[in-house]
Amino acid sequence: MINSIGLGLGSAIDTSKLRESGKSAPKGSVPGSSAQTARLSPSPAARMAAQGAPVDTDKIAAIKAAIASGNYPVDAEAIAQKMLDLDLPQD
Incomplete structure (x- = not known):
């Protein structure tokens, strides 16, 4: 009912x-x-x-400054591997 x-x-x-x-x-x-x-x-x-999501504005500002000055380390191999790991099914 x-x-x-x-x-x-x-x-x-x-x-x-x-x-x-x-x-x-x-x-x-x-x-x-x-x-x-x-x-x-x-x-x-x-x-x-x-x-809302917790945001560490100090960390964001530090990363932006490092990128702008060219001092932010980028490991292209690690990024590519993570992308592949996310895309491929795990057995």
């Missing part, structure tokens, strides 16, 4: 749990209301995504 049309996923899950337990929602409560959603906290992954 479909009882969760128009509800968010969390509300649909809450409604499903209530149905399975044989209980009903308190009178006047609306699934997905702020009282129910307030208890939900973002997952650690969601919090990390909201913060």
